[in-house]
Amino acid sequence: MEDFKRMAIFASVVEQGSMSGAARLLDMTPSAISQHIRQLEREAGITLLHRSTRQLSLTDAGQRFYTQCATMCEVANRARAELAAERQEPSGELRMSAPAGFTQHAAPALGAWLARHPALRLRLLMDDAPIDLIQARVDLALRFGALADSSWVARLLGRSATVLCAAPQWIAAQNQPVRHPADLTQAHWLDMSRSDKPALELHWQHDASGEQAHFQVLPQMVSNHRSAVQQFCEAGLGVALLSAHDVTASLRAGRLVRLLPDWDMGQLDIWAVTPQRDVQSAKVRQAMEVLRQYFAQLDGMQQTL
Template identity: 30%
Template structure:
């Protein structure tokens, strides 16, 4: 197809359908009729010579070819919007609507405030932040940006480390004097994170010394914020990322145990689909988050 035959509105309709999941949702978002959207999608498929969508009575999702086309088409539309905005304003400014996903605990405490400030500072940007502890793939679930915390597995997506964290042993203040060595923890009441595979086995290190311990769980929860609240209320302890409990420790609501011993450290990663062009807003958000952690504002190290 030659550039003269490209119809960016048609491409935009297709992107809107994938984002919304239905033609009805896309038509509502675009403020046009369902008939127009449906006809334009069929025309686009005829032009490309392939089916872009699987259709049923309630939902639509892209075919393999449609998913590849969606990622490239969305990137192209974003780039075109940025070019228009740059010419109009005389400078490059972030523009567009973006879907972002992150884990519940990290997203609630750190990312939500950062993104709230970002959209306030950039009036041309709107963001849909979806918080979930499911590891949602940006391509499969149509996110422009995803954040992962921990030790991510290999991925075809592009990843950049924007921060680090450490695991801390934290307890209610009443337990502070009862555990001076890692082995002392084995006899204390432990709140386990049900989302972890090995939630009761931990390795501590201090210089050349290593201690492996197994703790007994009296209570299991599946979210880190709930665990931190539970240990603050009872005579028990847990092991949590320091970005989650730093403020509670600083305020005295929790106490950090075994500070001379180290547990695992991990990374905070920004993940984007494997497209050549990243929208200016996405590039800027990643820099904002990286700067936040580098400045120690997220208290994710030490």
């Protein structure tokens, strides 16, 4: 690396026409510049510059060497320009991973942004199983819920309220209205879980009175896919705790009805996770902000800074 530095200094001396000019440009002393040039000549065993009190001139070997040094500096400048452009304008391929439940949100969240940046390509990897970001060469991962400890960098995009839902036909089939969590202890429950834990533990708190309710139920249906649980719920097969950002459209369309809206049933954190801590590229920075803004405008979301 020291040789590269000396080559860049040599190119600057030639272009500035003097060691003092190169020193001013590089914020070095003329004596330091001279030492670097002499070291280059000692290591090569060749004179590169003819020196006089008035001017410097290149030897034949120095002229050929300068041509290669100038090319090296030009390539380095282009490389720096590429990095600067990457920080300012999203381009290239963005490799992003997300749970399968993000499928319904992918186009609404990212479509307009992609359309504004034709130099940007998206490779979206949908998988509920956590993947190794480094091994999969993922730039940005969308994660929901509690995060496992890791060296990765996580940014909180928002919090989605957990809401209790049932289909209109399920509600119509009940002998009595649902007014309290205790009314649901014998209901058919649908649950999203990635573990083999049989029971679903429920902990709720009433918004106004502070009353708490705690009980366990044995779900009739469990899936590791949120979308599957929601589909079973919309089919009238039971009640489910779902995330507000997933059920907004179904609630508006009347496919689902929210039960016990005065009870706090918790929230689901939504994270953007990246594998590196250094300066993020424009495509990663902008993707995180686009996702944050998208989730913030959905019903039941708590906006974050």
